[in-house]
Amino acid sequence: MAEAWFEKRERGSPWGLRVARVLALRLGRRTTRILLWPITAYFFWTLPEGRAGLRCYYEALDGRRPTRARVFRHYLTFARTILDRVYLLAQHHDAPPYEIRGFEAVASYLDQGQGVILLGAHLGSFEAARAAAFSHPALKIQVIMHTGVSRQLNETLTVLHPEARDSIVPLGGPASLLRVREFLAHGGLVGLMGDRTITGEATYPADFLGPTAHFPLGPLRLAAVLRAPVFFFTALYRASADGACRYELVFEFLCGPAPDAKARDEWMRQLGARYAQTLGAFCRVAPDNWFNFYDFWQVPDNDPSRPGAGRDPDYGGGPRGQSSMDGADATEGHSAHGES
Amino acid sequence: MNSRQTDFEREIAQLLVSSLNLALDADSIDPETPLFREGLGLDSIDMLEIALAISQHYGIQLRSDDPDNAVIFASLRSLAAAIGARRT
Numbered sequence: 001m002a003e004a005w006f007e008k009r010e011r012g013s014p015w016g017l018r019v020a021r022v023l024a025l026r027l028g029r030r031t032t033r034i035l036l037w038p039i040t041a042y043f044f045w046t047l048p049e050g051r052a053g054l055r056c057y058y059e060a061l062d063g064r065r066p067t068r069a070r071v072f073r074h075y076l077t078f079a080r081t082i083l084d085r086v087y088l089l090a091q092h093h094d095a096p097p098y099e100i101r102g103f104e105a106v107a108s109y110l111d112q113g114q115g116v117i118l119l120g121a122h123l124g125s126f127e128a129a130r131a132a133a134f135s136h137p138a139l140k141i142q143v144i145m146h147t148g149v150s151r152q153l154n155e156t157l158t159v160l161h162p163e164a165r166d167s168i169v170p171l172g173g174p175a176s177l178l179r180v181r182e183f184l185a186h187g188g189l190v191g192l193m194g195d196r197t198i199t200g201e202a203t204y205p206a207d208f209l210g211p212t213a214h215f216p217l218g219p220l221r222l223a224a225v226l227r228a229p230v231f232f233f234t235a236l237y238r239a240s241a242d243g244a245c246r247y248e249l250v251f252e253f254l255c256g257p258a259p260d261a262k263a264r265d266e267w268m269r270q271l272g273a274r275y276a277q278t279l280g281a282f283c284r285v286a287p288d289n290w291f292n293f294y295d296f297w298q299v300p301d302n303d304p305s306r307p308g309a310g311r312d313p314d315y316g317g318g319p320r321g322q323s324s325m326d327g328a329d330a331t332e333g334h335s336a337h338g339e340s
Numbered sequence: 341m342n343s344r345q346t347d348f349e350r351e352i353a354q355l356l357v358s359s360l361n362l363a364l365d366a367d368s369i370d371p372e373t374p375l376f377r378e379g380l381g382l383d384s385i386d387m388l389e390i391a392l393a394i395s396q397h398y399g400i401q402l403r404s405d406d407p408d409n410a411v412i413f414a415s416l417r418s419l420a421a422a423i424g425a426r427r428t
Contacts, residue, residue, distance in 0.1 A: 176384075177384055177385065177387070177388040178388060178391060178402065178403065178409075179405075181388060181391075181392070182403075218385065221385045222385050222388075225385055225388050225389045225392070226388075261358070261359060261360065261361040261389075262361065264361070
């Protein structure tokens with residue numbers, strides 16, 4: 001199933017994660033990164049579905065099957081970005097450096113008191129940006145997310161920096177979206193993910209690295225209702241040949257604030273197409289930053305027979321499935337290993 | 341149980357239809373039908389849209405920390421009652 005990430009249990013126990021956190025800080029980044037090789041090898045061998053998912057990705061990207069080594073390095077990059085979250089959140093001296101590109105355009109909105117929506121993806125490390133905000137207050141992002149997913153990992157990490165918890169808006173009912181709206185009205189930055197779908201959720205098709213993929217409609221609808229400008233955002237992990245690495249926080253304009261309800265479908269169509277195109281472009285820049293370890297191009301089995309208000313079935317909503325914005329109620333106790 | 345719309349409920353129903361761009365006749369919305377999920381099939385993003393439209397039209401701020409939110413947004417009737425009570 002395409003949505004398997006959502007139902008999957010998070011790998012690793014809370015105890016193991018806690019030990020990992022303490023070890024990572026005691027041993028330092030250089031040593032812990034060496035330990036990542038056997039750990040990655042373990043997950044590489046025990047998670048064949050993840051390998052299959054990455055093969056789909058590389059086939060779309062390069063038009064040919066990736067080598068086993070390439071897929072392994074991809075797993076390793078994922079492990080490294082998770083490890084870096086420890087140092088970034090703890091504001092440890094081993095935390096890798098980051099640079100920021102394209103923020104001027106975002107800042108010009110914020111300076112006028114206009115909040116901005118950052119439409120991200122499971123590409124790179126959104127976490128690097130949250131951590132960057134500790135020393136760069138203008139970068140403070142409220143992230144809307146399913147807290148049921150990767151809850152273990154997030155709880156282990158928020159111990160390092162309790163303030164990080166405050167910057168997550170959990171999905172779950174109407175109140176959380178009103179909170180997002182209030183935050184935007186005060187000129188805040190709101191981040192949401194636009195790539196993963198959950199079972200039964202309404203989607204839109206878009207060209208992504210060539211073939212057509214199905215993206216969740218909820219984030220676009222939410223952006224439309226919030227009437228704030230939308231930027232693509234990613235924090236790419238970039239390593240150079242000498243082993244040094246850094247994070248590149250990239251902001252790229254996608255669309256201005258949504259128009260009235262009547263012209264909104266067209267606006268969402270544009271936003272969806274631009275988002276998929278921009279996401280694809282950054283996949284080509286940093287291929288191993290793609291952290292959706294499943295067949296992303298699989299057609300989701302959303303149920304079109306749900307009762308609805310009979311609007312444009314593609315964009316207006318109408319008979320649509322459950323929205324990913326409706327909360328994580330169903331996900332209590334389940335988590336994905338692929339959360340970045 | 342009365343499932344006919346009052347004048348004020350009709351006014352709110354029209355606001356729902358126009359702000360959400362629903363392909364529905366405002367008169368046909370049963371005031372007792374749940375707005376969300378199995379009822380009219382609206383979701384929390386629609387709810388946000390409704391909250392914004394209400395604050396624009398009636399100057400009522402529906403707040404995220406209101407403990408009555410679940411009750412307020414249960415049906416057209418409860419929504420109209422909540423707006424009426426706050427409008428005064």
